[in-house]
Amino acid sequence: MYKLLKDKNNEFQCEIRLEGTTAKNAKARLFLEADGCEYVFSGQIQNERCIIPMGRLKKYANLLESGNIRLEIIAEDTVFTPYENTYELDQEKKVTVEVIQPDYSVKKPIVEVKVEQQKQEKKIKSKLDPVKEIRSYLQETSGFDGTLRSFKSIIKNESNKKFINIVCETFKLNKSEVVKQLIN
Numbered sequence: 001m002y003k004l005l006k007d008k009n010n011e012f013q014c015e016i017r018l019e020g021t022t023a024k025n026a027k028a029r030l031f032l033e034a035d036g037c038e039y040v041f042s043g044q045i046q047n048e049r050c051i052i053p054m055g056r057l058k059k060y061a062n063l064l065e066s067g068n069i070r071l072e073i074i075a076e077d078t079v080f081t082p083y084e085n086t087y088e089l090d091q092e093k094k095v096t097v098e099v100i101q102p103d104y105s106v107k108k109p110i111v112e113v114k115v116e117q118q119k120q121e122k123k124i125k126s127k128l129d130p131v132k133e134i135r136s137y138l139q140e141t142s143g144f145d146g147t148l149r150s151f152k153s154i155i156k157n158e159s160n161k162k163f164i165n166i167v168c169e170t171f172k173l174n175k176s177e178v179v180k181q182l183i184n
Helices: 117-125 130-142 148-154 158-170 175-182
Strands: 002-005 010-015 026-034 037-046 049-055 066-075 078-090
Touching: 026 049, 049 066, 130 148, 130 158, 130 175, 158 175
Parallel strands: 002 078
Antiparallel strands: 010 049, 026 037, 026 066, 037 049, 066 078
């Protein structure tokens, strides 16, 4: 695999030994082929060294990230292909970005409530509908909006979890049924 850079001047170089002719009578061409398009670059042979300048390749819009590279030498009306390979087109300079989604829950004030179990039970028993009491408590303390996503977020708080458990135990409620009623 021959590596080429989009954003840097590229120059193909190789050593060539010609037999039966001289470098004056020979020409060098380099082909870059990729999915239906082909670019040709001409070069020179001097003192057994072949140099083919290609410049910056980002100006060739149809040139793909990889393809075939082929060197042709034309010596006295005969075409030789002494080098064939695949190429990989890359960039020397790269910028990568990782977007960090803001955590909006951090901006809300966090309120933790510590309630003794006996006091909490007395307060709850005075309410007629325990599920409404749970919903009301979660809305006031944690901004619960009735969605599953909101519920998953607020249940991570130990105070909220403890409150729901106390209400369910006090009124002998099935926790999964209470959650179903809480979520719209």
